[in-house]
Amino acid sequence: MLRYPDRLGEISRSSYPTALYCEAVTGSRSPFGPEDPEVILPLPAGMGQRLAQRSDQWPWSVYLRVLPPAGGWMSAGLLEALADLVERRGAGLLHLACGGTWEIYTTPEEALALVGELNALGLDVGSTGDDLRCVVACAGPARCDEALVDAPALATYLARRFLDEQQYPALPRKCKPAVAGCGHDCVRAAHRDLALIGVKRPREGRGVTLVVGGKYGARSGGCPRPARVLVPFVPVAGEEDYRVVGDLWERFLDVWSRLAGNRERVGDFLDRLGRDRILREMGWDDRGDLA
Ligand code: SF4
Structure with a gap:
C-alpha cells in the first residue's frame, strides 16, 4: 500500500466541507467569490476574507496569516497548542502556506479571540497586502x-x-x-x-x-x-x-x-x-x- 499523506484525507478529517473542494475541482466556476478587501477586524494586516457563493457551506471566511518561527522550527508543544486552537476556534485545519505563514481559517466572530490566543502563545499575524511579507x-x-x-x-x-x-x-x-x-x-x-x-x-x-x-x-x-x-x-x-x-x-x-x-x-x-x-x-x- 502506498503510504503517502493525502490532502483530501486531511481536509475530510477537519470541518472543511469536502463538497466545496469537489465543487472547486469539477464545477464550471469556483465556489469561492473574489476576495473581500473589506477590513472586518481592527487588524491592519494578517487577515483577509475569502467568501464562498454559499455562506452556509463556508462559515470560515476569515483567514489569518500567522508569522512563524524562522526556519520552520516548532516544538511539539507549540504544535499541540495550535492544534487545540484551530479545533476550538477554526475549521480544525492548518495550512502551511507557500509564502511561509501558517494560514488558519475561522469565522468573523471567532477571529479576534483567536488572534488574542495566538498572542498569548507568543505568535502574531501579518503578511498580507502591500507590506513586507513573512521573512x-x-x-x-x-x-x-x-x-x-x-x-x-x-x-x-x-x-x-x-x-x-x-x-x-x-x-x-x-x-x-x-x-x-x-x-x-x-x-x-x-x-x-x-x-x-x-x-x-x-x-x-x-x-x-x-x-x-x-x-x-x-x-x-x-x-x-x-x-x-x-x-x-x-x-x-x-x-x-x-x-x-x-x-x-x-x-x-x-x-x-x-x-x-x-x-x-x-x-x-x-x-x-x-x-x-x-x-x-x-x-x-x-x-x-x-x-
Ligand atoms: S540554504 Fe540553508 S538549509 Fe540549504 S544548504 Fe544552505 S545553509 Fe543548508
Whole structure:
C-alpha cells in the first residue's frame, strides 16, 4: 500500500466541507467569490476574507496569516497548542502556506479571540497586502552543515526589527523577503523581492549577498524572474553584524517607498532606476559602509 499523506484525507478529517473542494475541482466556476478587501477586524494586516457563493457551506471566511518561527522550527508543544486552537476556534485545519505563514481559517466572530490566543502563545499575524511579507529562512545550522550564516537567527532579527512593516501595509507593493544560509538557497531567496544569501570570501570571511527584484507570477513576463545582486558582500561574522544588514534593508525599503511608481514591484523598480542610482539613494558607498 502506498503510504503517502493525502490532502483530501486531511481536509475530510477537519470541518472543511469536502463538497466545496469537489465543487472547486469539477464545477464550471469556483465556489469561492473574489476576495473581500473589506477590513472586518481592527487588524491592519494578517487577515483577509475569502467568501464562498454559499455562506452556509463556508462559515470560515476569515483567514489569518500567522508569522512563524524562522526556519520552520516548532516544538511539539507549540504544535499541540495550535492544534487545540484551530479545533476550538477554526475549521480544525492548518495550512502551511507557500509564502511561509501558517494560514488558519475561522469565522468573523471567532477571529479576534483567536488572534488574542495566538498572542498569548507568543505568535502574531501579518503578511498580507502591500507590506513586507513573512521573512522566510532556511533550516540553518540547527541541522545543516553547509550553513555559512545562521539564516534563522538573522531572519528573526529582521522579522522583529521590521514587524511594523509586516503588520501595517504601507509599501508600494508587496515585498517577499528571504534569508538563505548558503548558495544552495533552499528557500529560493534568489527569486524573492528582497533577500540575503550566505557567502564566504577567501580573505573577508563569511557574510551575505543582498539580492533584490526576483518574482514569480503573471506579471514577471510569463516565467520566474531571478533577483539581481544589489550589494555583493556584507560581512556577517555573528549577531553583532545583523544591525548593518538591517540598516541596508531599511534604506532600501525607504528608497523604494520614496521613488517607486504606482504599485511598482521591486523588480520593475530596479529595471527603471538601475542599481547604481538605487545604491546612491541608499547612501551605500560599495566599500561596505553606510554613509
Ligand atoms: S540554504 Fe544552505 S545553509 Fe540553508 S538549509 Fe540549504 S544548504 Fe543548508
